[in-house]
Amino acid sequence: MKKQYLALVEQLEAHGYRLTPQREIVLSILSETDKHVSAETLLLRVRQVYSRANKSVVYRNLDLLAQLGLISCVDLGQGRVEYEVHRHPHHHHLVCRHCKQVIEVSANAFAALQRELLERHGFAADMDHLAIFGLCRKCQSQQAAHSGHHPHAL
Amino acid sequence: MKKQYLALVEQLEAHGYRLTPQREIVLSILSETDKHVSAETLLLRVRQVYSRANKSVVYRNLDLLAQLGLISCVDLGQGRVEYEVHRHPHHHHLVCRHCKQVIEVSANAFAALQRELLERHGFAADMDHLAIFGLCRKCQSQQAAHSGHHPHAL
DNA sequence: GTTGCAAATGCAACTCGTTGCAATTGTAGC
DNA sequence: GCTACAATTGCAACGAGTTGCATTTGCAAC
Numbered sequence: 001m002k003k004q005y006l007a008l009v010e011q012l013e014a015h016g017y018r019l020t021p022q023r024e025i026v027l028s029i030l031s032e033t034d035k036h037v038s039a040e041t042l043l044l045r046v047r048q049v050y051s052r053a054n055k056s057v058v059y060r061n062l063d064l065l066a067q068l069g070l071i072s073c074v075d076l077g078q079g080r081v082e083y084e085v086h087r088h089p090h091h092h093h094l095v096c097r098h099c100k101q102v103i104e105v106s107a108n109a110f111a112a113l114q115r116e117l118l119e120r121h122g123f124a125a126d127m128d129h130l131a132i133f134g135l136c137r138k139c140q141s142q143q144a145a146h147s148g149h150h151p152h153a154l
Numbered sequence: 155m156k157k158q159y160l161a162l163v164e165q166l167e168a169h170g171y172r173l174t175p176q177r178e179i180v181l182s183i184l185s186e187t188d189k190h191v192s193a194e195t196l197l198l199r200v201r202q203v204y205s206r207a208n209k210s211v212v213y214r215n216l217d218l219l220a221q222l223g224l225i226s227c228v229d230l231g232q233g234r235v236e237y238e239v240h241r242h243p244h245h246h247h248l249v250c251r252h253c254k255q256v257i258e259v260s261a262n263a264f265a266a267l268q269r270e271l272l273e274r275h276g277f278a279a280d281m282d283h284l285a286i287f288g289l290c291r292k293c294q295s296q297q298a299a300h301s302g303h304h305p306h307a308l
Numbered sequence: 309g310t311t312g313c314a315a316a317t318g319c320a321a322c323t324c325g326t327t328g329c330a331a332t333t334g335t336a337g338c
Numbered sequence: 339g340c341t342a343c344a345a346t347t348g349c350a351a352c353g354a355g356t357t358g359c360a361t362t363t364g365c366a367a368c
Binding site: 172192193209214217233 | 323324325326327333334335
Binding site: 117120 | 266
């Protein structure tokens with residue numbers, strides 16, 4: 001994954017941003033991780049290398065990377081945001097609001113929608129790393145079974 | 155809009171929830187408002203009627219209404235969530251991440267995607283009140299104009 | 309290697325929203 | 339109208355993320 005790390009550094013420098021120690025660590029950890037990380041987890045890992053690492057610095061670096069389109073953020077409904085270096089092809093997340101399962105789907109399914117939004121509204125949708133909530137197959141049948149529910153029964 | 159208020163009350167009672175003064179006020183304000191309200195705004199309006207209204211109570215009532223599918227929440231990227239009684243037909247939001255403009259689109263455009271997710275993944279997507287980020291027509295051309303940007307130039 | 313200065317950091321205080329828990333209240337059954 | 343008990347409330351503390359501002363640092367020019 002060294003390649004990915006170098007690509008990130010290159011992008012940053014191309015835009016005139018500095019390469020500070022803390023930033024370097026954040027970049028290297030992100031590029032070594034092939035799934036989503038929460039900011040908190042990331043901070044803990046950064047601190048294993050640089051123990052005085054600071055919360056706001058990590059957040060600011062994540063914001064910067066996201067603004068440059070180098071990483072994506074997604075809120076899978078667990079009360080915290082997860083970050084990940086862009087993968088190709090892009091993917092999205094179907095989150096079951098009952099069993100919390102997350103299904104990854106490729107971006108292909110969303111291409112038609114993207115095209116339509118562009119044609120009809122002139123809107124260039126980001127269409128990366130969407131989280132769509134709903135019910136998975138299993139939980140749909142469960143829900144059908146007992147539809148008349150009571151307070152606190154959820 | 156009296157009709158809408160009564161429908162909300164009916165739904166709550168049908169599920170065995172109580173009709174408390176604070177709840178009543180939240181319901182009536184929500185049903186009188188035909189656009190999104192933030193929790194903070196809602197709390198202020200509730201307090202105009204019942205000055206000792208409490209933050210967590212308002213949040214809890216909003217959560218409850220959302221869980222019953224009576225209202226929808228959407229995060230338009232301003233660091234706070236907006237709430238609204240369900241309208242028919244459903245609509246979604248295209249949020250320009252540059253000029254912050256919000257374009258409302260009908261849910262029709264999303265029906266095909268919803269169908270595909272169901273067929274291919276057995277996933278019943280909620281598909282209500284999505285916020286999709288991207289660039290509006292105007293900001294796309296602006297962005298094209300000066301693509302080599304510098305720190306703090308965003 | 310110094311210097312200048314914007315970029316980056318550290319910190320503390322803040323915002324929005326959530327949660328645990330004890331106190332209160334709505335309502336169904338008597 | 340009581341009573342019982344779960345639903346609801348009030349409060350204070352918490353958690354994730356943001357922000358303002360003074361300080362420090364990377365780096366480019368000399």
